[in-house]
Structures are given as C-alpha cells and as structure tokens.
Amino acid sequence: MRPLLRFALCCGLPLLLASCRGGPDPSRLIPVSEPPRIDPDYTSLVVPPNIAPLNFRIREEGRDYWVRLSSDGAPAVQVHCPEGNCRFDLDTWQEVLARNRGGRIYLEVFAEQQDGAWRQYPRITNQVAEEPIDPWIVYRQLAPNSQLTVIRGIYQRSLEDFDRSPLVTLRDNTFTCVNCHSFHRHDPERFLFHIRGKQAGTMLVMDGRMRKVETQQGPMFRPLAYSSWHPDGRHVAATLNMYITDFPATDLQCPFQAVEKRGDLVVFDTADNTIHTTSAVFGNEYIETHPSWSADGRSIYFARCRDRALLSRGDLAAFRADLMRIAYDVDTETWGVPETVVAYSEKGKSCAFPCPSPDGRYVLHILAAKATFPIYQSSSDIYLLDLVSGEYRRLATVSSDGADSFARWSSNGRWISLLSSRGDGRSALPYFAYFDTQGEAHKAFVLPQEDPAYYDTFTDTYNLLELVTSRVKVDPFELASAMQRPAEPAHFPNAPQVDATTAATREALGYPLK
Numbered sequence: 001m002r003p004l005l006r007f008a009l010c011c012g013l014p015l016l017l018a019s020c021r022g023g024p025d026p027s028r029l030i031p032v033s034e035p036p037r038i039d040p041d042y043t044s045l046v047v048p049p050n051i052a053p054l055n056f057r058i059r060e061e062g063r064d065y066w067v068r069l070s071s072d073g074a075p076a077v078q079v080h081c082p083e084g085n086c087r088f089d090l091d092t093w094q095e096v097l098a099r100n101r102g103g104r105i106y107l108e109v110f111a112e113q114q115d116g117a118w119r120q121y122p123r124i125t126n127q128v129a130e131e132p133i134d135p136w137i138v139y140r141q142l143a144p145n146s147q148l149t150v151i152r153g154i155y156q157r158s159l160e161d162f163d164r165s166p167l168v169t170l171r172d173n174t175f176t177c178v179n180c181h182s183f184h185r186h187d188p189e190r191f192l193f194h195i196r197g198k199q200a201g202t203m204l205v206m207d208g209r210m211r212k213v214e215t216q217q218g219p220m221f222r223p224l225a226y227s228s229w230h231p232d233g234r235h236v237a238a239t240l241n242m243y244i245t246d247f248p249a250t251d252l253q254c255p256f257q258a259v260e261k262r263g264d265l266v267v268f269d270t271a272d273n274t275i276h277t278t279s280a281v282f283g284n285e286y287i288e289t290h291p292s293w294s295a296d297g298r299s300i301y302f303a304r305c306r307d308r309a310l311l312s313r314g315d316l317a318a319f320r321a322d323l324m325r326i327a328y329d330v331d332t333e334t335w336g337v338p339e340t341v342v343a344y345s346e347k348g349k350s351c352a353f354p355c356p357s358p359d360g361r362y363v364l365h366i367l368a369a370k371a372t373f374p375i376y377q378s379s380s381d382i383y384l385l386d387l388v389s390g391e392y393r394r395l396a397t398v399s400s401d402g403a404d405s406f407a408r409w410s411s412n413g414r415w416i417s418l419l420s421s422r423g424d425g426r427s428a429l430p431y432f433a434y435f436d437t438q439g440e441a442h443k444a445f446v447l448p449q450e451d452p453a454y455y456d457t458f459t460d461t462y463n464l465l466e467l468v469t470s471r472v473k474v475d476p477f478e479l480a481s482a483m484q485r486p487a488e489p490a491h492f493p494n495a496p497q498v499d500a501t502t503a504a505t506r507e508a509l510g511y512p513l514k
Contacts, residue, residue, distance in 0.1 A: 023066050023078055024110040024118040036060055036109040036121035038086075039452070045126045046434035046442045048133040048415065049101045050160050053088035054126075054445075055452040060084075060119070062111030069107055070123075071100045084111075085452055090161055102130045129434055131414040134186055134467035135160050137430065137447075138167065140179065144376075144426050144461035151177055152460060154193065156472050159432075162450040167476055168193070168483070181464060182236075184229035186411040188472040192227060192236065201487030204270060205474055206233075214487035216240075217275060218495035219282075221262060228292045228300070235330045236268040237291040237300045243373065244310065258373040259319050261310060263287040265302060267328060268490065278335035279496040281326060289321070289372050290353050295360035299327045303351045303365075303372050304338070319371045320345035323354055323363070323385070342385065342392060350374075353406060357413050361387055362439070364407040364416065367394075375405045375419070375428060375463070382407045382418060386439065395441045398433045409435075410467050416441060417467050428461045 035043065037059035047054070058065050058081060065084050070076035077096070079088060096105060107124040137157050143150035153169035168178050176197025184190040192204050201212040202224055215238075216223040222240035229236055242262040265281035265288040268274075281288050284307060291302045305321035322343050327336025344351045344367060352366040352374050363385040366374050374380035381399035385392040395416075398404070402422035409416060416435050419428040423446075433444040449455070 023080075024112070024120070025116070028117045029110075029120045030117050032119050032121050034121070035124065036111075038109070038124075040446045040448075040455075042107075042126070042445055042448075043124045044443055045445050046129050046436075047097075047126055047445070048159070048432075048434075049097045049128050049130070050094075050132040050135060051097070052159060052161050052448045053090060053093040054448050055085075055087045055450065057452045058084035058086060058109055058111065060109070060111045060121070061113070062119070063114060064112040066110045067107055068110070069096060069105065071096060071105045072103055074099055087450070087452065094160075097128055100128045103128055129414065131412055133159055133415045133432065134410050134469050136188065136468045136471055137417070137465050138181060138183070138188075138191075138468055138472060139430065139465040140181070140463040141460050142463055143459075144421075144428070151179075154178055154181055156468075157447075158471070159447075165476075167472060167474070168479065169476075179464070180225050180227060181466065182227045182229060183466055183468055184233045185231065186467055186469045187233075188468045188470050190229070190233055191472075194224065195483055199484055201483075203479070203483060205479070206270065208474075210474075210479065210482035212482060212485050212487045213273065214489045215268065215275065217490055218492035219497070220264070220266075220275075220492070224266070224268060226290050227268075230293050230330055231295075231297040232330060234269065234271050236270060237265065237293055237302075237328075238268055239263050239265050239289050239291055239302070241289055257313075257316065257371075257376070259310065259316055259371040260287050260289055260305075260373065261307070263289040265291055265300070265326070267300075267330070267333075269330075273488070273490050275490055275492045276333050276494075277496060280335065280338055282496050287319075287321070287372075288324075292354050292356060294325075294356050295358055297330065299325050299336070301325050301341070301354040301356060301363060303354065305345060305350070305372070317370045320348070320350040321352065321372050323351045323365060352380075355408055357409050358411065359413055363387065364409065366405050366407065375403055376421075377403050378421075378425070380404050382416075384439075384441070395433075398431075398441050398444045400444075403428065406463075406465055408465070408467060411469060415467070416444075417465055418444065419462055419465055420444070421461075423455060426461070427455075427458060428463065429455065429458075430462050430465050 038056045042054040065081040067079050067086050109121040111119045141152040154167045157164040181193035190206050194202050204211040224238040225241045227236050227238040243258050244261045245258045266275050266277040286304050288304050291300050303321040304324045323341040325341050326338045349367040352372045354365040356363050367383050368374035368377045369379040380403045382395045382404050400422035404420045407418045416433045418431050420431050421428045430447040431444040434442040
C-alpha cells in the first residue's frame, strides 16, 4: 500500500480532522457554501456495494488537498490528495462500502489556500445500494468516428477493482474485425462473437468448448450480426444487416452517419446447427434489426423500419424504426405474426437496441432522430417502456446531450449499463445507473479508473458493453487458435424464397450520398 494513499483512521470527533500524517488545520477552516467541483462527477449517486474506488480529481484552487470519507455510525477516514488527485485504497474502500450497504457514505473536500487557510466544502452524500452489480464488463474497443474503423479488440474489465485483460486483439492483422459479442444471461461461460474478413465465421464458446460456424447460408445476404440468447442457452435470435455509411466532412462533432439498408431476422439453433425464419421477418419490404428475447423466451423484440429509396443525405431522416415483437416457439419452431409495440416512426423518432428487463416488465431502448445506428447521434437517448401501463418515457437521469446507446440490464435488474459520448462528444464511455424497485432510474456515473485523469488521454471508444457475472476464463491464446480453424457450415432448412438483395440504389453500388 503506497504511503500517500494509505487511509488514516480519525478519532471520530467531528472537528478533529488532523491525523498523524497531517491534514487540515482545525483552527483555520473556512466553510464554503458551494459544493466542490470534482471530476468525474461522483456526487448524489446510488452506487453498488461492490464498485471499485470512485477516484476523482478536485477542481478547486489550492496548494494541497485532503478528503474525509465518513458514514453513519462508523469512524471517518482521511486520504491525502496531492495536486487534487484523490485515490482511495482498495481494501479500505471495499470495507467502507460493505459496512454501509444500504446506507450512506459522505465525502468532505478540504483545499489549502496559499495563505495556509483551509476551505471546507459541503459534504457529498452518496447512497450505497443493497444490490450488487454484475462484477465484470466485456466490451469492444475501437477508434471513434473513423472512416476506416480501427478495432483494438474485445476486452474485459472488473468493476470491483481495476483489473483489465484482452479476450481478442487484432494487433497482428490475423483477423480483420471482431464484433457483436453477446452472452447468455450474463454467463461468462456461454457467449458468441463474429469474425469478419479474414477467417470469417461466428465463434461459439459454450462451457469450455469452442466452435466456429459459417452462418451465411441459402438466401442470406450476410452472416449473423446482432444477436440475443434465448433463456434455454441453446437458441440465438439474430439479424443479418447491411449498412450504408457516409462521412460528411462539415460535421466535426459527428462525422459518421450510417443507415441499415437491409436487415432480416432469424433464429439459430446452436445444438442442431440450423437456421430458421419466416417470410414475415425475412424479405425486402422491411428492415429488421437489434433482436432481444423476452424474459420468458416466448417472443423476440426488435426494431423495424420500412425500406425506401436512399439517394441523398436528406433521405436518411425517412428511415425511422418502430419497436416490434414477434412470437416464436423454440420447441415447435413456430413463428407468430409481427406486432407493433410502439409506432415510434409516427412520432418522429427511431427505435434501436430494445432490451427487456429480467422480470419481463420493462423494455429499455434507444430513441434517436433517424435510423438504427444511434451511437454517433446526439439526439440518441435512453427510454423505458412499461409493458404493464404501456407508457414510455425518457430516462432523464441517465440520458445526456451526447449520444447515449447500448443500454443493458444487470442480471438482477437493479442496474443499467450504457455507453455515452457526453464527455467530449466523440468517445463513448461506460456509465452505470441504479434502477430502484419503484421503477425509477438514478443518476448515471462513469466507470471508475485507478488514475482519475485516465479519460483525459483516452481517445478510443467503448463499444457494445455487456455485464457478466464473473471473469471470462477462456484462454485468449486458445481462443485465437480456434478462430483460425475452418468454419463448419450451418444449415438453413425450409429457407424462404426471397431475393438476396434489395433493388439497386446509388449508395448500394458504392456511390457517396449527395
């Protein structure tokens, strides 16, 4: 434990702030009415009882800084914050959270001025939830807003400390792209992801066994892309998607625009290695994308918009998707009829990334101004649909002026994870928010880092973040070796008779939008 980061137990007296290692002079305290500015903004939060230390920087003037961490009915501790950088000792932080589970913790900031006086700022109050968050995240890291996307790889990170490790990296150019990873009910032992370009195929990791499958079969114009595991851990709902991209040079904050020009919905049976669909969700009239199974596994939620001509940039606004649902029986391989849950296109909005809650009552989703690729749209916000009342609303405590996307539930339904570019307008960072039993979302906070200045120099972006219940234990070397094996072909019995591509338009032929 580094000396400057070691906590010193105080004697418990409200005004006795100095410790054996120094600290604010009690005789020279000057109370300040305005709350302290800290970065990241870890104020007025509900935090998990198993979150890593919320290290931050103090953005107030001063030549020296201390922070007092206290709670109800327990001794306070102090930490020295040289140059305003406040880093908490991991063991002590975890003890404080464990002792105050379901209670509150307080932070008091003290800044020494040039004349030796100490400014004492009003204390910050944060609530510690009873319910933990899933302790690991898995995400893709890439360079943002780049015409030629640079993919670093797929990584995992502990939320309880700062441990981070790669699952798949692309440094040697063996693989062109890895994307769209998804887990079965947050299980790190059962997941899939796709390989594009070199060594193409879908990688299945199931209870220690690795398989590589070629899913582009029959009338499929693309292999599987967005996916969602059925509760049985066997069936996967997935879409195949074709994107048209545009890079207007005049928009510096959001240079990347994209629209799906084709999308179909299928169910992949991992046991039989077969693909199933119906002409109701596999054809040229509609674009289906972003599938997600209902909690009971009886239906699939997805976003759908009608296909139309795309000849200029102005036509992008016409692509607006509704929130849809279709029944599917995995035992009989029987499809229902698509039903519109909310016709967002009629409200001037476009739906993306629906995600039903574990208890089956709510659906998290994204609404943006257009299309189904909201990750670079500042109009993109997090919405919540109550399936009991039929009402939907913007989650103001979670959404921002930046692009908010990829909202996901924790396994216990008490936490929401999301990605947001609210910081600099370009890099999407991981945020988390508590969702209480009354259906209210609390203030979102960014993923804590060991170095509180970490995000100042982070120029990449997080993509497709998933919460998992423990560390993914698959060996990266073994996984990389499996990725280079030949892919076994999937089977597509009773494939519908449909053209593989839509009618040709200028952008489909490779011409830029005007």
